[in-house]
Amino acid sequence: MEEKSFYDKVYDAVRNIPEGRVTSYGAIAEFLGRKGSARMVGWAMSNSHTLTDVPAHRVVNRNGLLTGKHHFRPPELMQQLLENEGITVVDDQIQNFKKVFWLPMDKKD
Secondary structure (H helix, E strand, O other): OOOOOHHHHHHHHHHOOOOOOEEEHHHHHHHOOOOOOHHHHHHHHHOOOOOOOOOHHHEEOOOOEOOOHHHOOOOOHHHHHHHHOOOOEEOOEEOOHHHHEOOOOOOOO
């Protein structure tokens, strides 16, 4: 059996993010045993937008900023998808970030 690629492992982690919650590139990297590889997770996410089952809008930077929004068409779509899940975003910044932040290590809501 072929081992999953790093990108596929990232996508599996992202699929587990509960609706109405977000996580960061760095948290996913750490969960995958690649602490310090947040940029690699970002590269994976920038290639995920052709996959309909990966909720890429739920992955933000460590400060809760929508740094990946330019990969959405239109760019406002990322914020719209988050707001549809009850997350408040002001000036590309998630409000109550600590409250809606989800650690992949927890694997629970």
